[in-house]
Amino acid sequence: xxxxxxxxxxxxxxxxxxxxxxxxxxxxxxxxxxxxxxxxxxxxxxxxxxxxxxxxxxxxxxxxxxxxxxxxxxxxxxxxxxxxxxxxxxxxxxxxxxxxxxxxxxxxxxxxxxxxxxxxxxxxxxxxxxxxxxxxxxxxxxxxxxxxxxxxxxxxxxxxxxxxxxxxxxxxxxxxxxxxxxxxxxxxxxxxxxxxxxxxxxxxxxxxxxxxxxxxxxxxxxxxxxxxxxxxxxxxxxxxxxxxxxxxxxxxxxxxxxxxxxxxxxxxxxxxxxxxxxxxxxxxxxxxxxxxxxxxxxxxxxxxxxxxxxxxxxxxxxxxxxxxxxxxxxxxxxxxxxxxxxxxxxxxxxxxxxxxxxxxxxxxxxxxxxxxxxxxxxxxxxxxxxxxxxxxxxxxxxx
Numbered sequence: 001x002x003x004x005x006x007x008x009x010x011x012x013x014x015x016x017x018x019x020x021x022x023x024x025x026x027x028x029x030x031x032x033x034x035x036x037x038x039x040x041x042x043x044x045x046x047x048x049x050x051x052x053x054x055x056x057x058x059x060x061x062x063x064x065x066x067x068x069x070x071x072x073x074x075x076x077x078x079x080x081x082x083x084x085x086x087x088x089x090x091x092x093x094x095x096x097x098x099x100x101x102x103x104x105x106x107x108x109x110x111x112x113x114x115x116x117x118x119x120x121x122x123x124x125x126x127x128x129x130x131x132x133x134x135x136x137x138x139x140x141x142x143x144x145x146x147x148x149x150x151x152x153x154x155x156x157x158x159x160x161x162x163x164x165x166x167x168x169x170x171x172x173x174x175x176x177x178x179x180x181x182x183x184x185x186x187x188x189x190x191x192x193x194x195x196x197x198x199x200x201x202x203x204x205x206x207x208x209x210x211x212x213x214x215x216x217x218x219x220x221x222x223x224x225x226x227x228x229x230x231x232x233x234x235x236x237x238x239x240x241x242x243x244x245x246x247x248x249x250x251x252x253x254x255x256x257x258x259x260x261x262x263x264x265x266x267x268x269x270x271x272x273x274x275x276x277x278x279x280x281x282x283x284x285x286x287x288x289x290x291x292x293x294x295x296x297x298x299x300x301x302x303x304x305x306x307x308x309x310x311x312x313x314x315x316x317x318x319x320x321x322x323x324x325x326x327x328x329x330x331x332x333x334x335x336x337x338x339x340x341x342x343x344x345x346x347x348x349x350x351x352x353x354x355x356x357x358x359x360x361x362x363x364x365x366x367x368x369x370x371x372x373x374x375x376x377x378x379x380x381x382x383x384x385x386x387x388x389x390x391x392x393x394x395x396x397x398x399x
Contacts, residue, residue, distance in 0.1 A: 002186075003179055004032030005237060005252035009080055009116075011089035011109045012052070013096040014042025016159040017125045017168040021090055022047065025055050027171040028178075034252075036080060038062070038109045040096060061108040077108055081115030082249050086182055089113075090151075091125030091168050094136050101142045119181050121149040123174060128164020151177050190397040192233030197272040198226040199279035201241030203259045207303065208290035215280050216363040219243035221328070222278035224389035226251055232393055234274065239265045241279060244364070259285065259308035266311040270318055276326045277312050278352075280363075284308060316347030326396070329353045330362070336371060336378075343373055350374050350396055372396075 008028050012021045021037075028035050037052040038061040049060040061076050081087075089096065089109070096110065100122070105111040113120060122143060130136060131153060144150055151174060154167040186192065200222020204212040219240055226238045227248055238253040239262065247253050256262040259281050269275075284305040294301060312327055319325055327348045329339040332355065339353035353371045354361045360382065361369040369382045372392055381391045 002183055002235070003028065003175065005235065006033045006085045006182055007083055007250065008033045008035045008178070009084035009087045009112065009118075010035055010037045010052075010056075011087060011092070011112070012037060012039045012043045012047070013089065013091055013093045013109065014040050014045060015091045015093045015125050016046060017091040018043045018046035020168050020171075022051055022055060024088075024090055024171045024174060025052065027175055029055075031175060031179075036061075036083070038080065038112055040107050040109050042093075042095075061112070064108050064111055077111040077115045081112050082117055084116065084118045085250060086118055086178055087113065087116050087120040088123070088174065088178060089120065090123035090174060092122045094124070094126050094130050094133075094139075097122065097124055097136065097139050097143065100148065101139050101146065119147075119149060119185050121151060121174075121178060121181060123151045123153070123168060125153055125168040126166050127158055127160050128162055128166045131164070131166045149177070149181055186235075187231065187233045189231070189233030191229055191274065191393075194234050194273040195271070196226075196229040196234035196236045196274045196276070197239060197266075197269045198222055198229060198236060198276045199239045199262065199266075200226065201243045202280045203241050203262060203282045203308075204257050205259065205282050205285035205308070206289055207286050208292065208294045210293050213282055213285065215282065217241070217280035218245060218364045219279075220245055220364070220366070221368060221385050221389065222276075223248065224385040225276050225278050225393070227386065228389040228393050229274070229276070231390065232397065237269060237272070239269070239279070258282075259311070263309040263311045263314070266315065270315060273322070274324045274326070275315060277315070278328045280330070281311070282308055310346075312348075313346050319347055324349050324396070326392075327351045330356060332356050336373070339371065339373055343375075352392060 012018050025035050035056050036058045037056050053060045099110050105114050153165055154169050155165045156167045158166050201219030202214045202217040204214045206212040226236050230236045236251050238251050241256055256265055285308050287304040287306045315325055325348045329342050329351055331338045335353050335355045339351050343351040351373050356362045358369050360367045368385045368388045370388050372379045379395055381388045
């Protein structure tokens with residue numbers, strides 16, 4: 001299955017099978033997916049929203065307008081519709097099914113379906129006579145024609161006491177169908193089927209609880225590389241330091257603070273097919289970190305430094321056959337010469353070199369000028385960081 005790192009929006013409607021959605025949520029999580037839950041008001045009569053909130057570790061969206069969060073709640077259906085890789089409605093009652101095919105939006109769940117940019121999987125669940133009724137059959141037919149995916153219910157003992165078709169399928173069946181749908185809809189390109197890890201942003205090496213050594217990196221270039229990799233079909237994980245820009249939707253991300261944190265994450269993701277190290281990592285850290293804020297009247301402070309772990313060199317030493325390592329080098333002198341040395345010493349496949357002395361490139365700029373160096377070739381790209389990132393990856397991997 002390819003659910004690891006995917007974003008699943010789970011819709012729960014007001015049927016007796018609503019309690020089973022809690023088990024489904026856990027199975028999605030065990031498969032590595034992040035899950036958010038939206039419920040119809042009727043669903044809360046069968047299982048409380050607090051259950052899903054505790055399990056998902058996210059708030060549960062029920063009403064479009066909320067007295068508890070009036071400033072943001074009415075746009076949540078838009079943001080969540082953009083966030084998800086797949087919207088799974090399980091169980092889906094006959095009532096909600098009818099609303100979906102008619103485009104009604106009288107609660108958060110139905111409103112989010114209209115706003116969704118991802119595929120929607122409907123798991124119709126109801127009593128057998130209801131499922132076989134002419135109106136439900138017509139609505140299911142129309143739902144398929146509209147592009148909704150339908151997971152047929154199972155036959156068995158129902159809440160009414162009857163044996164008929166209408167039971168919610170087991171979680172394993174729903175997870176397999178979900179994985180198949182995501183696989184079908186993923187972007188096709190030269191990185192399709194490849195795990196891509198991108199690092200971005202600065203590290204912070206704390207001197208005491210309030211002061212740290214860092215650099216002006218915004219993370220823009222690294223984020224642009226992550227977006228370009230996803231646009232070319234890659235299954236992208238972004239490892240990021242403290243960024244000055246937002247993380248794009250639909251990109252799985254994990255945060256780090258220090259170079260040690262980053263090294264730990266890199267070791268966990270070292271099996272990726274492509275690793276792009278665009279983070280601006282501090283070479284040194286304080287040898288000792290004070291537990292309390294250092295007072296300025298403690299004059300003549302001497303700061304002793306030690307080297308940080310070199311995660312890029314470690315990756316070069318561990319590199320397996322077929323894995324592609326791409327590094328970045330920012331220099332203030334002898335750009336090509338220094339970048340070439342780094343390319344060789346760290347056992348990289350490619351290195352992207354840019355100079356701080358160029359007014360169009362460097363920290364926090366919207367544009368960049370990058371010299372892409374390989375073992376026996378070089379190319380130069382300029383433009384916005386988004387354009388440069390895409391051109392780099394197209395040159396390396398083709399289209």
